[in-house]
Amino acid sequence: MKARGSSTASWRSRGQLLTAMIVLAWMGALNSPADDRQVTPPKTASLSSIIIDSAADPEVICKQIGEHVQYAPHATPDDKGRAPEQTVQLGHGNCEDFASTVRAVCAAKDIPTKIYVVTSRINQRSHAVTISDEGGNMWMSSNGSYSAVLSLSDAKDHICRIMGWWYDDTTIEEKLM
Numbered sequence: 001m002k003a004r005g006s007s008t009a010s011w012r013s014r015g016q017l018l019t020a021m022i023v024l025a026w027m028g029a030l031n032s033p034a035d036d037r038q039v040t041p042p043k044t045a046s047l048s049s050i051i052i053d054s055a056a057d058p059e060v061i062c063k064q065i066g067e068h069v070q071y072a073p074h075a076t077p078d079d080k081g082r083a084p085e086q087t088v089q090l091g092h093g094n095c096e097d098f099a100s101t102v103r104a105v106c107a108a109k110d111i112p113t114k115i116y117v118v119t120s121r122i123n124q125r126s127h128a129v130t131i132s133d134e135g136g137n138m139w140m141s142s143n144g145s146y147s148a149v150l151s152l153s154d155a156k157d158h159i160c161r162i163m164g165w166w167y168d169d170t171t172i173e174e175k176l177m
Helices: 002-027 047-053 058-068 084-090 095-108 152-163
Strands: 114-120 125-134 137-141 170-174
Touching: 058 095, 058 137, 084 095, 095 114, 095 125, 095 137, 114 152, 125 152, 137 152, 152 170
Parallel strands: none
Antiparallel strands: 114 125, 114 170, 125 137
């Protein structure tokens, strides 16, 4: 019986050792004798680098933000959002963080945008999006995505379909900043 238990313990410690070696190799602490390159963690972006790298094209801006920021709800419901620079540095944010980050990059590229909030009365939830109506080309960004829309009611319909909300139960209002 004891040999069986020690075999399991041996496999467990081997698994822990392998895990530790993988983590150390990823951090660049271990080098293979055959290969002198070190593994480095992925680069983090800054808001200014996204502004510099982005063309004055809303679709490209949304794509770049979506590549650097992942959706994550805030820990508390009373959390009112982060500054765009902080959202990009952290690499995650909620819908308000995405909306304000898209708006900040667009403002730096002279693209007029507004933040709107779609609210479901029944679900008592809301979702922030960035919308632009530049030269008759209306588009919206929801959590870093890009979608061409025809009107505010089309944007509201789009969000209702994504969130699973009833259209007649929701409102869309500009968020004044």
